[in-house]
Amino acid sequence: MSRQGNRCAGSWIAVVALAAAVAACRGEHAPMAMAATGAAPSVSSGALAPDAPPAGSWPLPGRNAQGWRYSPLAQITADNVKNLKVAWTFSTGTARGFEGQPLVVDSTMYVVSPYPNHVFALDLTRTGGPVKWDYLPTTAPASQGEACCDVVNRGMSFADGKVVFNRLDNHTVALDAKTGKVVWDTKLDSIQEGSTMTMAPLIAGNVVLVGNSGAELGVHGWAAGLDLGSGKILWRAYSTGPDSEVKIGPDFKPYYPQYKGKDLGVSTWPPDQWKLGGGTVWGWMTYDPELNLVYYGTANPGVWNPDMRPGDNLFSAGVFARDPKTGNARWWYQFTPHDSWDYDGVNENIPVDLTVNGQARKVVVHFDRNGFAYTIDRQTGQVLVAQPYQSLNWATGVDPQTGKPIRVPSKETHQGVNTTDICPSSTGARDQQPAAFSPRTSLFYTPSTDLCMDYKGLKASYIAGTPYLGADVRMYAGPGGWNGRGQMIAWNAATGKKVWAITERFPVWSGPVVTGSDVLFYGTMDGWFKAVNARTGQELWKFKVGSGIVGNPMTYQGPDGKQYVAVYSGIGGWLGAIALGLSASDPTAALGATGAMPDLPKYTAPGGMLYVFALP
């Protein structure tokens, strides 16, 4: 079957397997009894409002604790955005992948660079945003060698007069927002054992929530809660291992029976394998103050060869709901049991209230690497809607009774066995770059990637003086073709349907911001910063920045009362690494990702700039 030959006619979700093809094509929800019946979503007014940040500020990675990436600012409109101009810029001095976003609180902008994690406070009361203070930590150079996918940093959180960020070498640091002086500095793990930290901390109440990266090196994934005032570690919950380490106790009430039982984080693995089981926590966390629950995803299980770890490999590739103060797990749902494709479950889970099947539901919405978009009851962990939002063919749907994916055996990977035409590729239908939600349109806006892969043969190489076998993974454009390797998608999470999509040449690795005037901003890997109509997807304005965009735009109100829009320009990250000098001649470099991006260096080169835009 050719990759182009099995598209669903006229449909944006394309590659599906054989008999399942028709059923799984978007718009036909045959296997999904759980799918909604098309009722328009609505948001209960004020349900998530109590902690809403001041309108002009952006204190947390996703602006509010729920990670909506929505700002009520509305000066820049669909009509006037065509006049948007660069107001000022700032060079960070670091030319690596910029995956995060700046913060703005009280007329100060806070920026953190990729390794060496240089922090700048920029004074917005003065023309051109001069530096109020900067902080260059002594991040261990060796940490660069441990990071799998570029030495990225996804940003900071602000609360109680402190900005908090993670160093690549596993320190969480709180700085006095006024002076840049270190308030506390807590070391959480060791680079010597492969762990790094790249995620943005999330502050929920008085707790700083963080997690580790490094599943490629076989580390033991964890999330932790730190006291905002002192930096003291309040709790740490591992993703695999006995219940005591996973912090599963009497409060744990998962919806599906397969998650009920003692020490499943041990028994769903071969002996001791959970110790190297991955399940790291490197994505965006979210917090629902109403239910007082934090939500985060866990990465794929280790080790790579899935035949070496029969079982569901709990608690990898799924979502935990936990009490932020104690860390105790409330519920769990696994997106990809026994992952064999590198489908991390780390993407964010955005709390919103929707009307699903005519019923008001409190949900989280999650766009997984595996290609399904999930609408999940955030009180219980029950899956209400699960529909493909990008090309996928490893499963034909999600069983509404069990919550389990209906897998396609021919797409499972086994070391030494050739498996071709797997969609999505390991980079996922979406990687970490987060979605936005507008309470005005009730739509989600998610970046996406349309790549597929072949998983072939074995290539011998050498590691620590020892021969090993690497799968020859090659990624290539999915059904959308080489000119359509990415899409920005507007999604109705109540029905599991796409509303509109904008096709881009390269995968979209920029999490958008949506405004109170229904303008959506996002960037592309070839360096276009775009404004589109959030209701229609119509392009309104674009500007070419210096280096490709893999970061997330934000918007704020300056001390002059004007609305500004800011974004990082700095290509990098996993798929962007090819523009940082990885050899395009080796299509299997960067875990096969360079084969999918051979043309990127013709469009962009490394950079590390902040761009700030405003109306004249």
Added chain:
Amino acid sequence: MIAAALRLAAPALVAATVAAAPWSAHHPARPRALRVCADPNNMPFSDSAGHGFENRIASLVARDLHEPVAYTWWAQRRGFVRNTLGAQRCDVVIGIIAGDEQLSTTAPYYRSTYVFVTRRSSNLHFASMNDPRLRRVRIGIHVIGDDYNSLPPGVALAGRGIVRNVVGYSIYGNYAKPSPPATLITAVAQGKVDVAIAWGPLAGYYAARSRVPLDVSPVGDAMAGHGIPFSYAIAMGVRKGDTTLLRTLQHELDTRRAAIRHILAEYHVPLVTDDGAQARADTDHPAGDTAPHTASGGTRP
């Protein structure tokens, strides 16, 4: 120390173990040192004190070339070749899989094999991956992380459905400790596992130094099912296109065969011939052909 190993902006650390020699007229295009990329914490292959057999071989070659050895230390993990040879920080890797596509390799100068390591007192002796006792004993193997890579023993065991009695030890281990992969051999000595299936040079060296007597025997099946090779030919590697240095090194390997074999024997490196049979360290002809090895040879099933 990894901190020293991954010093990005700093110049290569020069090991002053060999006195500086006058400029060699034979190699006008090269710096006046044999610039070696090596892991500073990976015995028995190499360490920053120069104790490894690859250090010894590098010194032997440099002496013949009347040049000092200049080391760039870098943990031999993902990105090793890219960040060392590829970044022009150094020019030769002393030990690499023959035919590795990332570089140009010489003809192989030795071939070793995965081996079984057991406690002598246990009276367990394995010669084949098909031994039914492997279904009952506790087996230790090295494992890698999540990046599509596996070591041959794990693949072969999983292919036989042997997983529930297999314990994985990270090949990376804790880099703050000496030679992290050696933990697997220690696990046999300590009785944590009944048998380890480990790469020969590591196993041979640490088994010989173990206070608990250990036995080392080759995994006899040359291709132990599922097309997985268990013996690998090892060569020196240079940047692609660096044919001058490649020829120089090949000449060294051809003329210094006996001395290199002697070093390997000193470190108890188990050697096999191309067909997987055990070779005697000090006399046997080196494995493989003698012309520089071309890409994708040998090791790809």
